[in-house]
Amino acid sequence: xxxxxxxxxxxxxxxxxxxxxxxxxxxxxxxxxxxxxxxxxxxxxxxxxxxxxxxxxxxxxxxxxxxxxxxxxxxxxxxxxxxxxxxxxxxxxxxxxxxxxxxxxxxxxxxxxxxxxxxxxxxxxxxxxxxxxxxxxxxxxxxxxxxxxxxxxxxxxxxxxxxxxxxxxxxxxxxxxxxxxxxxxxxxxxxxxxxxxxxxxxxxxxxxxxxxxxxxxxxxxxxxxxxxxxxxxxxxxxxxxxxxxxxxxxxxxxxxxxxxxxxxxxxxxxxxxxxxxxxxxxxxxxxxxxxxxxxxxxxxxxxxxxxxxxxxxxxxxxxxxxxxxxxxxxxxxxxxxxxxxxxxxxxxxxxxxxxxxxxxxx
Amino acid sequence: xxxxxxxxxxxxxxxxxxxxxxxxxxxxxxxxxxxxxxxxxxxxxxxxxxxxxxxxxxxxxxxxxxxxxxxxxxxxxxxxxxxxxxxxxxxxxxxxxxxxxxxxxxxxxxxxxxxxxxxxxxxxxxxxxxxxxxxxxxxxxxxxxxxxxxxxxxxxxxxxxxxxxxxxxxxxxxxxxxxxxxxxxxxxxxxxxxxxxxxxxxxxxxxxxxxxxxxxxxxxxxxxxxxxxxxxxxxxxxxxxxxxxxxxxxxxxxxxxxxxxxxxxxxxxxxxxxxxxxxxxxxxxxxxxxxxxxxxxxxxxxxxxxxxxxxxxxxxxxxxxxxxxxxxxxxxxxxxxxxxxxxxxxxxxxxxxxxxxxxxxx
DNA sequence: ACTATCAATGTCAACGCTGACATTTTGACT
DNA sequence: AGTCAAAATGTCAGCGTTGACATTGATAGT
Numbered sequence: 001x002x003x004x005x006x007x008x009x010x011x012x013x014x015x016x017x018x019x020x021x022x023x024x025x026x027x028x029x030x031x032x033x034x035x036x037x038x039x040x041x042x043x044x045x046x047x048x049x050x051x052x053x054x055x056x057x058x059x060x061x062x063x064x065x066x067x068x069x070x071x072x073x074x075x076x077x078x079x080x081x082x083x084x085x086x087x088x089x090x091x092x093x094x095x096x097x098x099x100x101x102x103x104x105x106x107x108x109x110x111x112x113x114x115x116x117x118x119x120x121x122x123x124x125x126x127x128x129x130x131x132x133x134x135x136x137x138x139x140x141x142x143x144x145x146x147x148x149x150x151x152x153x154x155x156x157x158x159x160x161x162x163x164x165x166x167x168x169x170x171x172x173x174x175x176x177x178x179x180x181x182x183x184x185x186x187x188x189x190x191x192x193x194x195x196x197x198x199x200x201x202x203x204x205x206x207x208x209x210x211x212x213x214x215x216x217x218x219x220x221x222x223x224x225x226x227x228x229x230x231x232x233x234x235x236x237x238x239x240x241x242x243x244x245x246x247x248x249x250x251x252x253x254x255x256x257x258x259x260x261x262x263x264x265x266x267x268x269x270x271x272x273x274x275x276x277x278x279x280x281x282x283x284x285x286x287x288x289x290x291x292x293x294x295x296x297x298x299x300x301x302x303x304x305x306x307x308x309x310x311x312x313x314x315x316x317x318x319x320x321x322x323x324x325x326x327x328x329x330x331x332x333x334x335x336x337x338x339x340x341x342x343x344x345x346x347x348x349x350x351x352x353x354x355x356x357x358x359x360x361x362x
Numbered sequence: 363x364x365x366x367x368x369x370x371x372x373x374x375x376x377x378x379x380x381x382x383x384x385x386x387x388x389x390x391x392x393x394x395x396x397x398x399x400x401x402x403x404x405x406x407x408x409x410x411x412x413x414x415x416x417x418x419x420x421x422x423x424x425x426x427x428x429x430x431x432x433x434x435x436x437x438x439x440x441x442x443x444x445x446x447x448x449x450x451x452x453x454x455x456x457x458x459x460x461x462x463x464x465x466x467x468x469x470x471x472x473x474x475x476x477x478x479x480x481x482x483x484x485x486x487x488x489x490x491x492x493x494x495x496x497x498x499x500x501x502x503x504x505x506x507x508x509x510x511x512x513x514x515x516x517x518x519x520x521x522x523x524x525x526x527x528x529x530x531x532x533x534x535x536x537x538x539x540x541x542x543x544x545x546x547x548x549x550x551x552x553x554x555x556x557x558x559x560x561x562x563x564x565x566x567x568x569x570x571x572x573x574x575x576x577x578x579x580x581x582x583x584x585x586x587x588x589x590x591x592x593x594x595x596x597x598x599x600x601x602x603x604x605x606x607x608x609x610x611x612x613x614x615x616x617x618x619x620x621x622x623x624x625x626x627x628x629x630x631x632x633x634x635x636x637x638x639x640x641x642x643x644x645x646x647x648x649x650x651x652x653x654x655x656x657x658x659x660x661x662x663x664x665x666x667x668x669x670x671x672x673x674x675x676x677x678x679x680x681x682x683x684x685x686x687x688x689x690x691x692x693x694x695x696x697x698x699x700x701x702x703x704x705x706x707x708x709x710x711x712x713x714x715x716x717x718x719x720x721x722x723x724x
Numbered sequence: 725a726c727t728a729t730c731a732a733t734g735t736c737a738a739c740g741c742t743g744a745c746a747t748t749t750t751g752a753c754t
Numbered sequence: 755a756g757t758c759a760a761a762a763t764g765t766c767a768g769c770g771t772t773g774a775c776a777t778t779g780a781t782a783g784t
Binding site: 408 | 769
Binding site for chain 1: 442466480504505667
């Protein structure tokens with residue numbers, strides 16, 4: 001932890017010297033100018049300087065100009081810490097609490113958030129929990145001490161009840177990608193169910209009956225929903241037990257490749273595979289090595305150059321997810337009361353021909 | 363712009379009512395507890411509460427416990443705005459000013475920054491300038507008003523002299539990917555020159571003589587260096603004029619594909635192409651469509667699934683770039699004096715066989 | 725019993741700013 | 755010249771916290 005060191009200028013020697021050492025006004029000031037400094041130079045009170053800075057109308061033209069020139073020459077920059085403290089400790093910083101910073105998905109979400117927030121004069125502070133449930137509360141606590149204006153988070157801890165008090169104090173909390181547990185909060189999620197269900201239906205239509213599903217363990221809401229959609233669409237087609245083809249073991253993002261090899265080694269291997277997230281997709285692609293004539297493939301989440309490789313995906317707009325979440329934050333700030341909303345970001349199947357278009361004989 | 367609204371509790375009615383309406387102490391407090399509130403409940407002075415919160419030793423065990431329990435029951439959370447103001451307006455927030463949020467490169471850098479900063483109790487605030495030089499100073503100004511502790515930036519404006527005063531006040535400025543203009547500042551850049559020079563040498567070794575270079579206009583330091591490395595290695599091989607094969611026109615990230623088609627339409631088309639950045643790479647891959655038997659290809663910057671597609675790249679670790687930059691910030695905070703450093707992040711050629719390994723007859 | 729010492733706690737002011745309110749100045753109109 | 759409203763400016767306090775310093779009370783040493 002870096003300690004804040006109070007840096008007063010070299011023209012503030014220890015007390016013993018003060019009486020004898022003359023001030024050195026010619027040197028550039030070593031500490032920041034305040035309203036009072038500007039006022040002194042312009043021959044007005046700090047309050048008048050404040051009025052100028054805030055753009056109040058009740059300042060004579062010549063005073064305003066004198067103040068502005070003094071401010072410029074002292075490089076005055078209003079202290080928002082002080083201003084915010086004065087105004088009830090309300091900042092214009094919104095925190096985005098994210099599990100795994102290296103997942104490109106979240107970055108695109110963050111980009112959407114940043115853009116929307118900045119349209120409303122709000123700034124985004126990014127905090128990572130390293131996908132560690134225990135650190136979530138600690139990170140959030142730190143942010144609240146900074147008096148962030150609102151919280152955007154990808155919930156990772158099993159329980160967000162610790163935020164209840166904060167919510168009552170009027171801090172908006174918006175959950176991203178999955179809803180909060182034990183906390184009334186807005187959330188923005190994907191159409192997970194519709195996404196996989198649609199993909200499965202498409203595969204069924206092409207004649208596939210044995211369809212594999214490679215994903216992480218279904219602990220997260222999003223993955224549960226995707227699994228549910230997959231099973232539901234299979235059930236529609238009369239396939240009531242899909243468990244032989246479910247491989248929910250890619251916890252670390254490295255196992256998906258192996259899962260595919262396992263599936264292909266079955267006596268009756270699947271003729272198509274769906275990946276439940278972008279990490280799993282990468283694993284599947286690695287395992288299949290573009291041999292989609294053998295096994296059809298559809299991945300959840302688009303990725304760079306998937307179009308070149310001709311890989312079909314269930315796509316959506318991560319930036320839109322962020323944008324909507326930020327929009328909810330702004331809405332809640334303007335109108336703290338109101339029922340919590342759950343927004344669903346649409347997904348759509350982009351068919352690029354990675355096997356899923358070919359009609360398969362049963 | 364959202365106005366900070368002072369939210370005092372419902373138990374603070376207008377003055378006219380105050381005398382008649384009894385306070386409702388049973389209701390949860392609608393405003394945040396302060397040191398004074400906690401002190402009142404625990405029967406001690408605010409200062410003693412402060413001591414407990416700061417972990418000072420000079421508090422008796424029983425007082426400490428009484429205070430802690432009072433703090434817990436009031437959900438007390440120290441106000442860092444006030445604390446920071448008291449301590450000379452020094453925060454623990456470091457800003458990362460970034461041009462284009464959607465470039466995955468910067469996100470990985472940001473991830474590296476965040477991780478390193480958090481090891482030192484610092485938080486990262488992300489601000490985008492939308493690649494607009496004019497907005498850089500505005501964005502930075504806003505951040506400085508918030509009294510960010512240090513600035514990490516990808517310089518986009520042609521001049522950073524406006525930060526000189528701030529530097530003198532002790533705010534570390536570290537530039538990323540390219541050095542600052544007219545400002546003494548640390549910077550962390552890539553081994554751009556060595557990267558392209560090495561790639562060209564490898565192609566020369568394989569027998570290539572006509573090597574194309576597809577990139578954005580060489581306005582940025584990084585691109586200039588890459589171009590320089592490309593030309594230098596060609597000159598080493600006796601090829602003194604490479605201009606016919608230079609296509610520095612991919613300003614928007616969309617033109618690279620067209621540039622490749624132009625190159626291939628030449629009377630003597632290049633037998634190999636180097637892309638100067640990841641956007642250009644995507645364009646080249648799109649244009650060539652994996653037909654590396656026709657034209658060899660090496661891209662600057664690795665990307666997801668480049669290994670699967672077997673595309674050779676000049677790679678480096680973006681997170682390392684961020685980590686080093688953050689390290690510099692921490693170093694400068696601990697030791698404000700010292701010569702500015704320029705750190706170079708190594709690049710290395712990863713040969714995956716996108717044509718560059720095949721020996722070409724001259 | 726009497727001081728010296730030290731631990732535990734309190735008082736006060738200030739960090740920089742701005743609302744609420746007070747005062748002074750200006751100028752327009754009798 | 756005298757009155758009054760409006761405009762321009764100033765005074766003061768307090769946002770929540772914590773250093774510097776003061777005070778209290780207990781313990782130990784003579």
